[in-house]
Amino acid sequence: DNSQLLGSRGSLIVLEGLDRSGKTSQSAKLVSYLKSEGISVESWRFPDRSTSVGQMISAYLANETQLDDRTIHLLFSANRWEKRSLMESKLRNGTSLVIDRYSYSGVAFSAAKGLDTEWCKAPEVGLIAPDLVIFLDVSPERAAERGGYGTERYEHLEFQRKVAQHYANLQDASWKVIDGCLPVEDVENQIRELALNCLAKCRAGKPLTN
Ligand code: DGP
């Protein structure tokens, strides 16, 4: 593996936003575009429901099980930790990852239940830092109007309003905020441009950090 010698690593690109903000379809569009350009890239998402921890999370979200708020918080975090080493090796080997949700969802959704923000952030420390965070900005009201929520635990307007407030508190100058109510193609083009710019910086040797 000489990808590090070549200074060519992949990018960690994260899409965040409320439920129904369009993250999932925009992630898919971005990944298929990058693949069509011959770029090595994978589409990931958190929670990753395929692992045993992920199955516990999935049952909780489906309201099939009840878990203490801090316990489920730590499971969501554990679900990111269990993928950390694979994530690092993919990035170091030159594969980019486009991830639908990451630590910001972890903090925003748990803080929306009233847990202390600093407590929520603590287990995320040491996970790989994203190279690009794209926030798809759609108000909770507009998101709720779109095709309706599913039946999972957090999918109701009152809770999403709280999540939106916590995302706003977490947002820093490095986030790229895109108006998720623009036409789908406009959102797609803005995301492409941000992603290509990010890929170039990482290829040029921007270091991987925690
Ligand atoms: P999704 O599969 O992207 O629809 O996510 C499922 C739900 O779980 C969604 O309402 C967002 C929420 N969620 C995602 N990640 C976390 C997390 O780390 N912690 C908490 N508490 N909720 C999360």
Ligand code: NA
């Ligand atoms: Na959802």
Ligand code: NA
């Ligand atoms: Na989604």
